Amino acid sequence: DVVMTQTPLSSPVTLGQPASISCRSSQSLVHSDGNTYLSWLQQRPGQPPRLLIYKISNRFSGVPDRFSGSGAGTDFTLKISRVEAEDVGVYYCMQATQSPTFGQGTKLEIK
Amino acid sequence: QVQLQESGPGLVKPSETLSLTCTVSGGSVSSASYYWSWIRQPPGKGLEWIGYISYSGSTNYNPSLKSRVTVSVDTSKNQFSLNLSSVTAADTAVYYCARVPGDWGQGTLVTVSS
DSSP: OOOEEEEOSEEEEOTTSOEEEEEEESSOOBOTTSOBOEEEEEEOTTSOOEEEEETTTEEOTTOOTTEEEEEETTEEEEEESSOOGGGOEEEEEEEOSSSOEEOOOEEEEEO | OOEEEEESOSEEOTTSOEEEEEEEESSOTTOTTOEEEEEEEOTTSOOEEEEEEETTSOEEEOTTTGGGEEEEEETTTTEEEEEEOSOOGGGOEEEEEEEESSOBOOOEEEEEOO
């Protein structure tokens, strides 16, 4: 199994300030087809997960441009340029290069 | 935007089979480039992928659940389904269906209890 490790597990952030979450995989996520199947999901309290970013850096439909993804190989980052109140929740990275696995989740909260 | 809706019993007895269906609207389960997936989340915990079926009908399952899981598709109804056999209390979770990458259903809580 590919193990996904997120840091930090909890992130208190001031409204309007940036936030960053890291995700590291135990193996390279580059697929034999050349793509890297690394996604980021947001789960607001009491809600189902929602896709934010796929294939490292592609924003899904309707996702605000304050969310961005970057990285390569085994190290990936989700950045929020200016945190808003509606961004509170748990963020997960997910790889689908091999049988899918998720990170443990990072809880984003407002200071 | 594709919408997905899970349906099935909310209570299953130990040792029985959990069966859920996901109805897809606004899109087709025959669409290429997507994996029609089941994921679960035990109360207060993180996400666990269960398995998926592709547009071509090929399946892939979580190795830890593989012996108990079947995912199938009914293109005539635009639905896909999950069967998880020999359930125990450890299988109690919110079960989500999802189009990966893409939209997720709202989830349905399944409790395993006698």
